[in-house]
Amino acid sequence: MKKPTRILTLTALAVASMLAFAGCSSAASADTDGDPTGGTPATELRLGYFANVTHAPALIGLQEGIFQKVLGDTTLTTQTFNAGPAAIEALSAGAIDATFIGPNPSINTFIQSGGASARIVAGATTGGAALVVREGIDSPAALKGATIATPQLGNTQDVALRSWLKDQGFTTDTTGGGDVHVTPTENAQTLTLFQQGQIDGAWLPEPWVSRLVVDAGARVLVDEADLWPNGAFPTTVLLVRKDYLDAHPQTVSALVQGNLDAISWIADHADTAPAEINAKLTADTGKGLSEAVLARALAHVTFSADPHAETFQTLVDHGRDAGTQKKGSIEGLFDLRLLNGLLTEKGAPAVSAGGLGKE
Structure with a gap:
């Protein structure tokens, strides 16, 4: 990518x-x-x-x-x-x-x-938003059963994640159920939870994408720029x-x-x-x-x-x-x-x- x-x-x-x-x-x-x-x-x-x-x-x-x-x-x-x-x-x-x-x-x-x-x-x-994930999640298919954080229910990144997951064939709901569990979480808490292994990834804006990548070893699975014409x-x-x-x-x-x-x-x-x-x-x-x-x-x-x-x-x-x-x-x-x-x-x-x- x-x-x-x-x-x-x-x-x-x-x-x-x-x-x-x-x-x-x-x-x-x-x-x-x-x-x-x-x-x-x-x-x-x-x-x-x-x-x-x-x-x-x-x-x-x-x-x-x-x-x-x-x-x-x-x-x-x-x-x-x-x-x-x-x-x-x-x-x-x-x-x-x-x-x-x-x-x-x-x-x-x-x-x-x-x-x-x-x-x-x-x-x-x-620009400046992406889905970052833990080691071992190398494809969309590997997200089944995963717990993914977003900044808040209905915010721009939350919507982007849920829409993208639907395109991948996954179900979600606003209470955290479905094939992929979406959990709206304050950004700083998301970093802590990811470092503790309590969540599998997050769709976030910058600088939180970079914080998870640089400070917590996450990898980018989806750069949102790749989903839009001319990025x-x-x-x-x-x-x-x-x-x-x-x-x-x-x-x-x-x-x-x-x-x-x-x-x-x-x-x-x-x-x-x-x-x-x-x-x-x-x-x-x-x-x-x-x-x-x-x-x-x-x-x-x-x-x-x-x-x-x-x-x-x-x-x-x-x-x-x-x-x-x-x-x-x-x-x-x-x-x-x-x-x-x-x-x-x-x-x-x-x-x-x-x-x-x-x-």
């Missing part, structure tokens, strides 16, 4: 054409579902994110003060999560206004709310509460600009970005990553504001296959007008909503 060989400098090249405008921090205006010129800047923005390498634009945006700079007088507060469903609970309860998150929880909240809950306003990261699949997007977007388009535009600036900062600081990402991970978790783990993790991700909307109907199908998602339409899930307004200002190409929203 082929393995991605991207390194951070190649990631920089991949996003350079879109992000040639590094350092710009002006906020563009764009229509919302209400008055296109209405709304007021928010006094506060409460932002969620995960302490994962797949959330590096969020980590850098906070570590380097990028978000606060573009937000100006708007107070920024943050909250960390282990996986998407927990972040969605906070978003739905009004405890946060926006979050960096995986695509499947974004889909779920949109469908369950009938389109009233939230909008994806930008992408952040593609491109969304791992992290930027999701905003719809009522917040409608009320404060200027503030959301500033957040989107901060995301662009953070992605650009990573591209322009390839030599120092790993250390800065690790510094934020250390601050958030109390422990940083080894050089080997961080290098391997960063080699498997690409940072881009394109949310790859063209993949989302497939993700919906995966969620249905996994039994973690209700029926429903995702038409309207994306509102990329603020993002594309900012890109157009700098002569960069617009990104597509794939017919699933406004662009």
Whole structure:
């Protein structure tokens, strides 16, 4: 099975054409579902994110003060999560206004709310997820009877695992039964359980894939990049509460600009970005990553504001296959007008909503 060989400098090249405008921090205006010129800047923005390498634009945006700079007088507060469903609970309860998150929880909240809950306003990261297993599991067939962890029931990696297992002819259920026992587990606990031999593997985002490989001797059975055309699949997007977007388009535009600036900062600081990402991970978790783990993790991700909307109907199908998602339409899930307004200002190409929203 082929393995991605991207390194951070190649990631920089991949996003350079879109992000040639590094350092710009002006906020563009764009229509919302209400008055296109209405709304007021928010006094506060409460932002969620995960302490994962797949959330590096969020980590850098906070570590380097990028978000606060573009937000100006708007107070920024943050909250960390282990996986998407927990972040969605906070978003739905009004405890946060926006979050960096995986695509499947974004889909779920949109469908369950009938389109009233939230909008994806930008992408952040593609790639960086895999199924890693213990020695002795050398093929999909060897997974029968195995116990495999995921970050949380219904999160993006959980859905990917369950859908892939179905394609391999295995049954699963949301209570851990079936041919393969899927056990949603907090990522750090997954590492411990794998080291103790209590689970046989896990489908995880980076840096946890690399932690199990480097620190615990796991092997990659499935790199998710191998399952998608050109290896491109969304791992992290930027999701905003719809009522917040409608009320404060200027503030959301500033957040989107901060995301662009953070992605650009990573591209322009390839030599120092790993250390800065690790510094934020250390601050958030109390422990940083080894050089080997961080290098391997960063080699498997690409940072881009394109949310790859063209993949989302497939993700919906995966969620249905996994039994973690209700029926429903995702038409309207994306509102990329603020993002594309900012890109157009700098002569960069617009990104597509794939017919699933406004662009």
